[in-house]
Amino acid sequence: MSTLLNTEADRELLNAAVTAVRAAGAHLRERFVPSTELDDLAAVLAAIRATDAESLPFLREPLLAARPGARRIDDEGAAGDLPAGEWWAADPVEGNINYIHGMADWAVTATLVRDNQPVLTAVHLPLLDETFTAVRAGGAFRNGVPLHTSAKTQLDAALVGTGQAKPGEDRNTFRRIGESVTAMLDAALVTKVSVPATLQLIQVAAGRSDVFWQYSDVRAGLLPGALLVSEAGGTVTDMHGNPWQLSSPDFLAAAPGVHAAAQHVLAAIH
Structure with missing residues (x-):
């Protein structure tokens, strides 16, 4: 091996x-x-x-x-x-x-x-x-x-984003995306929904954006950004704070100062 x-x-x-x-x-x-x-x-x-x-x-x-x-x-x-x-x-x-x-x-x-x-x-x-x-x-x-992730420490000052991983997501995933966007519209400064995942994640790594999350796991879109964010000093986990793996059901990458707050908002959505 x-x-x-x-x-x-x-x-x-x-x-x-x-x-x-x-x-x-x-x-x-x-x-x-x-x-x-x-x-x-x-x-x-x-x-x-x-x-x-x-x-x-x-x-x-x-x-x-x-x-x-x-x-x-x-x-x-x-x-x-x-x-x-x-x-x-x-x-x-x-x-x-x-x-x-x-x-x-x-x-x-x-x-x-x-x-x-x-x-x-x-x-x-x-x-x-x-x-x-x-x-x-x-x-x-x-x-x-x-690259270095941002120095933000307050979620209400953060730029955050998510996106649809692929066409034809199941209804439960669509529901979670919708609920998470609503929650972040209330909790964060600016919330955007766009594709692809990698282009949002490079902005988190560069400190231009602060949080990205996704409810379905598509390898090609998450792998590059997961490495870039972690190597830029960010935190990459699942929605419950466990280290993200290819088998994880969801994904959260954030500047370290706002990761816990973002996780708190998103972990409540099932």
């Missing part, structure tokens, strides 16, 4: 991940259309598949070549624990729904998971030319500059 902590080797491996996400991002930026027309669900799904297909070749082979023996998670929407060993969780267009609708909130991500723990990640935002990186026990960075 692989050793979880291998920071020096992982820093070198991170370079390959950065190269891959930036290459995919450059290709997507060239074909990005700031406005588009999609007239029904079939057209939306076809556009999502087409954009994924454009980006994936820039990720798949380079990442597998950089880490022979690592496997690739094929289902972006999958959840739960993985078999032991190393896995690449790469999203060819994180926020694809935004990309195909001509909006700017999208990225390309690559995260290496070792024995069910994210150990390195690269998140590239092509339109902003920002690359967020982290290595476990090695810190988190934006374009090489260290």
Whole structure:
């Protein structure tokens, strides 16, 4: 079984991940259309598949070549624990729904998971030319500059957010999302609901936002941000304060000074 902590080797491996996400991002930026027309669900799904297909070749082979023996998670929407060993969780267009609708909130991500723990990640935002990186026990960075979560200590001064993990969530999840938004509208300064999760989580890591929570677990969206937030000094748990794992049913990432207050608000929602 692989050793979880291998920071020096992982820093070198991170370079390959950065190269891959930036290459995919450059290709997507060239074909990005700031406005588009999609007239029904079939057209939306076809556009999502087409954009994924454009980006994936820039990720798949380079990442597998950089880490022979690592496997690739094929289902972006999958959840739960993985078999032991190393896995690449790469999203060819994180926020694809935004990309195909001509909006700017999208990225390309690559995260290496070792024995069910994210150990390195690269998140590239092509339109902003920002690359967020982290290595476990090695810190988190934006374009090489260290990241730190915010110094907020009061939830009523906090910017908080959540989002829908995937289309077709069950009714109970929709209910919990709605109740949590209502609760946070009362408890926090500003509450937003948007996708994708990774783009909210990088803002928590950068100290621009303070709290993000999600009721369903989708690996590809949470893994990069979980590592970035924790390496930037934030707290990443489930809704009851237990350390977040791939098998956790829910997710909470926050600046340490407001984590307990956010958890108190959200833990009451069942």
